[in-house]
Amino acid sequence: MGAVLLDAGDMRRTLGRMAHEILEANQGAEGLVVIGVLRRGYPVAKRLAFLMTQIEGTTVPCGKLDVRPYRDDRPNFEHDETEIPFEVAGKTVILVDEVIYTARTIRAALEGVMRFGRPKTVQLAVLIDRGHRELPIEPNYYGKKVDTDRDDHIVVRVNEYDGEDAVVLEKKEVINV
Ligand SMILES: O=P(O)(O)OC[C@H]1O[C@H](OP(=O)(O)OP(=O)(O)O)[C@H](O)[C@@H]1O
Numbered sequence: 001m002g003a004v005l006l007d008a009g010d011m012r013r014t015l016g017r018m019a020h021e022i023l024e025a026n027q028g029a030e031g032l033v034v035i036g037v038l039r040r041g042y043p044v045a046k047r048l049a050f051l052m053t054q055i056e057g058t059t060v061p062c063g064k065l066d067v068r069p070y071r072d073d074r075p076n077f078e079h080d081e082t083e084i085p086f087e088v089a090g091k092t093v094i095l096v097d098e099v100i101y102t103a104r105t106i107r108a109a110l111e112g113v114m115r116f117g118r119p120k121t122v123q124l125a126v127l128i129d130r131g132h133r134e135l136p137i138e139p140n141y142y143g144k145k146v147d148t149d150r151d152d153h154i155v156v157r158v159n160e161y162d163g164e165d166a167v168v169l170e171k172k173e174v175i176n177v
């Protein structure tokens with residue numbers, strides 16, 4: 001059990017604000033495609049794509065990216081659930097993940113996206129930025145920045161997998177002897 005940073009209502013409002021920010025920065029949804037990092041970045045990405053579609057009345061497609069083949073620690077080429085059924089070349093790709101920490105996942109994701117073509121630009125949207133970067137990658141859009149210790153854990157729960165929406169900060173247990 002940890003501290004609830006965002007409940008379902010907070011998450012809904014935060015994603016609504018992020019959808020508006022993305023549309024404002026890109027002057028609408030023309031040429032935008034959304035790609036969510038599996039697993040939990042994908043449901044967040046779907047919600048952003050849905051919100052932007054609703055706001056603009058222009059369909060914003062959403063794909064899912066499996067970064068396992070591109071990891072820098074233990075690449076796994078046997079599993080790849082990527083589905084990007086639209087053109088990436090020349091598009092503005094909104095890459096979405098639920099948490100950014102070291103940024104190694106996003107580095108891998110960028111490698112994965114490039115396999116699908118040469119986007120016009122890639123912009124990064126994350127629900128939670130918890131700091132402690134190991135690579136020079138920063139989000140263009142974030143839901144909430146959270147001050148964490150390196151050993152803490154942020155848990156993003158999504159309805160699709162967990163039956164509820166919530167963001168929880170789990171502090172490392174301090175054992176006093
Ligand atoms: O910036 P980083 O240090 O790479 O950490 C962020 C990643 O960590 C989590 O993935 P995890 O590997 O826990 O898998 P999951 O998405 O299946 O939960 C989260 O989904 C991010 O993708």
Ligand SMILES: O=c1cc[nH]c(=O)[nH]1
Nearest residue numbers: 099101152153154155
């Ligand atoms: O705290 C963290 C760090 C990486 N990925 C997560 O989902 N949470």
